[in-house]
Amino acid sequence: MAGGGSKNPGGVRIVVAGDAKTGKSCLVLAAASDTFTPNVPPVLPPTRLPEDMFPDRVPVTVIDTSSSPENRNKLVEELKKADAIVLTYACDRPATLDRLSSFWLPELRRLEVRVPVIVVGCMLDKRDEEYPISLEQVMSPIMQQFREIETCIECSAFKIIQVAEVFYYAQKAVLHPTAPLFDQEAQTLKPRCVRALKRIFILCDHDRDGALSDEELNDFQVKCFNAPLQPSEISGVKRVVQEKLPEGVNDRGLTLTGFLFLHALFIEKGRLETTWTVLRKFGYNNEIRLADDRLPPPFKRHPDQSAELTNDAVDFLRGIFFTYDIDGDGSLRTPEVEDLFSTAPENPWNEAPYKDAAEKNPLGGLTVDGFLSEWALMALLDPIRCFEYLIYIGYTGDISSAIRITRRRRLDRKKQQSDRNVYQCFVFGPKEAGKSTILDSFPGRPFPEDYVPTTTDNHYVVHVVVDQTEGTRKTLVLREIPEDHVEKFLSSKDALASCDVAIFVHDRSRESSWKRATELLHSVASQGESTGYEVPCLIAAAKDDLDPYPTEIQDSTRVSQDLGIEAPIPISAKLGDLNNIFRRIVTAAEHPHLSIPETEAGKSRKQYHRLINRSLMFASVGAAIAVVGVATYRVYAARKNSSG
Structure with a gap:
């Protein structure tokens, strides 16, 4: 269908429903033939109306229905496939009008059929002229209650009065609906x-x-x-x-x-x-x-590839930032951000995971790094939506000039380096270990005095990490994985595909916190080994301002040595001593072959593969020697025969 909006690309599908004997079939047949037919079958087959009936020349198919209980399933099926619904009542039987608000309209809501409804009073010719009824007066209360009603009209199939108009309004309600454009109540x-x-x-x-x-x-x-x-x-x-x-x-x-x-x-x-x-x-x-x-199709990419903004897109966004920074204070306050997105369907950053994900200045304004970080997060999580919003705010290039697909992480590990500009770090750990505090401290938020548990795995923060010695800038995305969600999260074989680094946080003052963190670390390491999505892992010993539990140093040394990764990094968000942890996360992501933990099962698997490979090598050497031996024997036999 031209312009979109219909479930049926070939045209508009209008379903006629209502109580028995309210004139449904007569109405459909009169519209199709422009004449009244006295003997009409109980239910008509699907009827195609002439295209020249409508100015848009979009094909219209009308579906007649039966209201009998035995045809209930068929009726429901047709209602759910409709682009618009014509609900009929008989002008000479007020009870059928009452049934619209007592049964039919509530039933459509119960079935979650959300399409325009045209209410049609049939058999206008049968109404007693001595008791004229104002259609507006009768329908106004019903239309107030059921906003899905687009239009009300009366008609007569017998006298061919306003029959074509019924389906014109129904088609128009699909092609040119009022609801998305206009608030009838507020006008x-x-x-x-x-x-x-x-x-x-x-x-x-x-x-x-x-x-x-x-x-x-x-x-x-x-x-x-x-x-x-x-x-x-x-x-x-x-x-x-x-x-x-x-x-x-x-x-x-x-x-x-x-x-x-x-x-x-x-x-x-x-x-x-x-x-x-x-x-x-x-x-x-x-x-x-x-x-x-008007939008590109979803990217074809492997689960361990990600999307990030190109330099062209970043340059465009920098220009947009300074255009909308009306007061020139180096930040976008809430009204300025709303103004920026005033040409988009809504501000996409008003909801999770983007809401409060990036750095703001003390007055609540989004810094230029925070602004670019929000866009980097959108490109990472939903590149097509990111590109859509770039268009809304004025980007005129194609998607290949705005978003690039990175190399596979698996290949990065083989090449022992990554060329990404945006890294994603999954943050694991038991409850009350300090995961959320680490996330909040990344964009510089103050230390929270009260503990608030994270109940969603949609908690992200994003910020720029600068290497002062090399002058490089990388965007780092931290995603918190609540302890309760880990098992379900790891049930997907691609769970770790989009992860560049995993960090495991524990409260170093509590042995139970440490033990749970190591269990999670082993689970993630095992998942990586079994799926081929191994990730560098770091351990963060949080709450360094508290005394460690007695055997903390021995336990952490043993586990890190057994797994072949760095010793835990002590940090205290409360004291503001983060021990350069975010720079260390980025460094681990830049060198993805290092810091990958090896479990006992993983070591055994590698040893087994080495033995198999060695056996195959010996078998190959043996086969080669045998071939050489056969060849030598053949040469010897040939010489012996020739000399004889």
Whole structure:
């Protein structure tokens, strides 16, 4: 279907439902043939309506249904496949109208069928003319209660009154729905519609002067409707806006306020197709997001490859940062970030995992490193969504110029170095070990006095790590894995594929914390050995401001030596002594062949493979000697025969 929004790419599927004998089949047949047919089957087969019935020329298929209990499953199946639903009642039987609000509309909600509904009063010709009923008066309370009702209409299949209009409104509700654009109660454009129209306005304001000149208005008209505007028409449009909204026009042309006012006016007058045509032309779907065909398909990549921003994208984002840093204080405060995303469907950083993931200054403003870090996190976790939001804020390049796919981590280990700019570290440890505190201290947040357990594995922080000696800058993402989630997390064979380093945190004052941390370390090491996604591992001895438990040094030395990794790194977030741990995490990620723990099972497996390889080598040597022996014998036999 042109423009998207339908579940059926071949056209619009309209399902007609309602109580028995309310005129469903007669209505469908009258629409298809433009005549009344007295003897109609109980349920019609799927009926294709003529395309020339509709201005959009989009095919419409109408599905008739039975309301009898034995056909219940079929009815539910059809309702769930519908793009729009026509609910019928009989104009001469008020009880069938009551059934809409007592049964049919609540039933659609219970089935979670979320499509536009057209309420249709059939058999208008049978209603007693002595008792005229105002449709608006009758339907207003129902429409207030059930916002999914798009339109109410009365018709007569017998006299062919407003039959075609029923399906025109149903098709229009699918192709040009009101709900995404307009709040009927508040009588205003919805926020997401305003954001999309603002982006379109900015794209059409070629000289960036904050107004659409006559020439720019004409270009807009040609792009969207393939027809130019006459000078008198442009003057007329501006005059209508100026009379109602003086600030809608200035000496440079139509302002954003005026542009939005015009669209609200179109919608109020029932001309939703005008606004939808504009939105479709600029790539929007029914959710007022960029349609899938305007975005690249998901990247084809191995689980141990990741996505990160290119230098072009980073340069673009730096420019955007300083454009929106209106007060020039080197940070983006909340209103400035909201302004930046005012041309996107919403601010993506208002929710986890991006909310509060990056560095802010003491006044709560996002620093330039924090800003770029948030984008790096988006590229890592959801590269297509990251690219979508780059487009919303004005990026005009293709995805290959914005996002690169890194080399496989497996290959990095073989080559003994990594060329990534963004590293991801998984943070494991028992409850109350200090995992969250380490994450919070990374972007410089103050030490929390109260313990708050982490209940989600969606807790990320991201920040830039600078190597002062080499002058390199890497972005490090820390992801906390709560203790309760570890077993489920490791049940996936690709659990460690996206991990560059794992760090295991324990409270060094408690032996139980240490023991649990080592159990987790062994679990992760075993998982890495069995799946081929081995990761460098570090141990953090947190709460170094407290006295260690008695055998802490001996235990930690033994475990680190047995596994072949570094001794635990003592840190105290409370004292602000982090022992350069984030730089050490990055160093471990840059040299991914080092710091990989080896369990006893892993050592045995390696020894077994070495023995097999050695046996194969001896077998090969033996076979080679045998071949040489046979060849030598053949030469000897040939010589003996020739001399005889």
